[in-house]
Amino acid sequence: MIAAAYATDFEQLIPALAEWLTEAERQTALSYSQPSRQQQFLAGRGLLRLLVARQWHCAGGAVAITRQENGAPQLTVGGLSWHCSISHTKGAVFVAASPQQVVGVDIEPIKPRRRLVEMATTYQQGFFAGIDGTDWPQFYQRWTLAEAVTKAEQGLLLRTLKQPLGDYPSRAMHLRVEDLMLCCYSAAPLTQAVHFQRFPFSD
Template identity: 35%
Template sequence: MPTTKPDSAQVHALSLHFVLLKSVQPLPLHWLNHSELQWLHGKSAKRTQSFVWSRALLRQLCCQLLNVTQQQVVISLPAEQKPELWVAGTKYHCSVSHSKDMVAVVLSSIGAVGLDVEYICPQRDKQPYATLYPALRNYCVSDQQFYQRWTALEATLKLSGGDLFALLAQPEPELAPELKCWQQLGYQFCVASQQHLTSLQQQQVLQLP
């Protein structure tokens, strides 16, 4: 049986779970609580899909790593602030991102964290970005360069807050002290932290129990 207190010893510095959605994949609504199900009323199909999967992934990740029940995982409802996560009364840090068919969540045991995921589109015309935004001016030569820079900016914002366009307007904006960027399955990932990233466990989830 799950313990009443989270077992934080099982958590890596960062634990990241992601899922590639399929059109026929049923929504894991059983992972949501009553308030979250109520919040879905009137939302678009796309918003519903990203909300349900991000909540379900994050709650399942907490249950798996912290040995708690899903009822002990409380996630604040969407607002302008980043989500707050409480597990059996203990506050944890998390971040959520989604792009095209990808939904990803990260759970941190070392403090605040920011996550951004972007679908890599080879057909994207990057030159308008170089012209419009000083922060991207020298980063539009290749897809790898462009998406690594973009996700680093977004992950930094999710970590520290602020305005995206204000950041893009700076030729050399201050990024997070610690960034980990990589490409996987046609997507660019970036995780931002104030702390040194000693370990990052990642897992693709094929289905939820």
């Protein structure tokens, strides 16, 4: 099972996450010089902890989020290592967690970006086969998939882009929210649909 959640309103989200953040996380957030980066860090950690506690009915104190040597988040629930992924962009955050399945997520604004198109053109024999910059939603479906795969495999984006697309799309789900594209990818085949929960959650 994979649980995923996203939020697009930090003014509402950050205050609501106060009880889901640790003092250590607040101190770490202060190490970032830009307020927007501080908010993104707090939003990712707090929303992930809230999601796990809500989905698996556990106390927030049982959910620990640390950082691996490569910078990726490490999720521990009740002393057991879980899988997780966090992605954020300006004013939006997307998180996912699973006890068993390796997962990667990405969230990107859908907007023309020449640099990304140039990269996609470079990798037409790899991950971006058949994709150009003429259909931006389609382009960002592929781009967020590449980012999510890279996070799940804890690899390098350029290495991912060089790979054949293969069956990667069959192990991913996308959601478009206004001008944002979200992707959730699992290293294992998805046995059930991933429900993208939007904060504030509805019962």
